[in-house]
Amino acid sequence: MRIASFLSCESGAITVDWTVLTAGLxxxxxxxxxxxxxxxxxxxxxxxxxxxxxxSLFVRxxxxxxxNASFExxxxxxxxxxxxxxxxxxxxxxxxxxxxxxxxxxxxxxxVHATDGDFMLDLDASPGNMMLGQVIAGALDGQPYTVSxxxxxxxxxxxxxxxxGGELVGTVDPGSGMESYSFEIIGGxxxxxxxxxxxxxxxxxxxxxxxxNIAVHS
Numbered sequence: 001m002r003i004a005s006f007l008s009c010e011s012g013a014i015t016v017d018w019t020v021l022t023a024g025l026x027x028x029x030x031x032x033x034x035x036x037x038x039x040x041x042x043x044x045x046x047x048x049x050x051x052x053x054x055x056s057l058f059v060r061x062x063x064x065x066x067x068n069a070s071f072e073x074x075x076x077x078x079x080x081x082x083x084x085x086x087x088x089x090x091x092x093x094x095x096x097x098x099x100x101x102x103x104x105x106x107x108x109x110x111x112v113h114a115t116d117g118d119f120m121l122d123l124d125a126s127p128g129n130m131m132l133g134q135v136i137a138g139a140l141d142g143q144p145y146t147v148s149x150x151x152x153x154x155x156x157x158x159x160x161x162x163x164x165g166g167e168l169v170g171t172v173d174p175g176s177g178m179e180s181y182s183f184e185i186i187g188g189x190x191x192x193x194x195x196x197x198x199x200x201x202x203x204x205x206x207x208x209x210x211x212x213n214i215a216v217h218s
Contacts, residue, residue, distance in 0.1 A: 065136050065145075065216040066196070068093030070116040071104045082109055083119065091121075093134065097197065100128035105210070115150040115178050116213040123200025124158060124208020131199035136216050141188030147196060148182035149214040158202035158209040165190020171201060174209055185216075 073092040077084035083105035091102040103125040107114035114120040123130045139145065151160050151174040162169045162183055167190040169183045187194060196216060200208040 063217075065138070066093075066134060066214050069214045070114070070212055071119045071121045072117040074104060074119065077104065082106065083122075085125075091132065095133040097131040097133050098128060098199070100130055101126045102130060102132070109210075110154045110207075112152045112154055112176075112178060112210050114212045115180075120210045120212035122208050123160065123198075123211055124202070124204060124206060127204045127206040129200035129202070129204055129208060131197060133195050133197045135193060135195045136187075139187040139194040139216075141192075143187040143218065145185050145187060145216050145218060146182050147185055147214070147216050148180060149198070149211055150178045150180050151209050151211045152176060152178045153202075153209040155202075155207045158200060158207070160209050160211060161199050161201050163195075163197035163199075165193050165195060166197075167191075178210075178212065180213075 068091070071091070074084045075092070077086050080103075083103060085101050085103050087101075089096045089099070089101045091104070094102070096102055103122045104119045105122050107118050107120065109120075109122075112120070121130070121132075136145075147162060147164070147169070149160070149162075151172060153159070153174045154176050156176070159171050159173045160181075161171045164183075164185040165188070169185060172181045174181070185196075198211065198214065202208065
């Protein structure tokens with residue numbers, strides 16, 4: 001009742017009190033804004049900077065950055081007795097940097113078994129040593145990464161060459177059974193393209209090294 005009476009009263013003293021009270025509340029609000037405005041500005045700048053950062057920094061370290069890393073994507077490919085191929089030489093997720101037909105073979109072909117899934121890639125196809133490329137999206141300049149893969153060579157005279165940013169990282173001469181290999185690379189090194197290139201070495205005779213389970217990890 002007293003509040004209602006206060007609000008409805010039109011006497012001069014009550015009006016003055018109401019004006020003073022309103023002014024006091026406004027002043028308190030302005031004082032509060034002056035205290036927090038600096039922190040709000042800093043917070044807004046931090047949020048803006050965060051949104052502009054490459055979110056790949058926050059990707060879990062165990063996430064593989066390679067697309068079709070184990071050559072399991074055979075959708076639309078033509079079937080053959082040994083596996084699958086595309087007439088135009090293309091391979092899902094990869095850029096074919098050679099003029100040769102990419103051939104995905106069944107696990108168990110020539111006694112070699114895939115280490116991840118049902119297929120692996122023959123790096124010497126029809127005949128000619130393959131060279132496949134893939135740009136690693138989100139790779140950060142100066143950030144160290146590890147490229148790894150499994151490879152085997154039943155013939156004994158084939159190998160695998162690994163390039164990063166146009167520069168040779170290393171080569172391997174695998175044995176007859178699948179073995180794991182890895183190299184350290186740095187984001188932005190070489191020509192800065194962050195392109196991983198993997199190719200076959202050795203005689204071009206339709207019998208190359210097999211490769212599977214390619215990965216690039218932070």
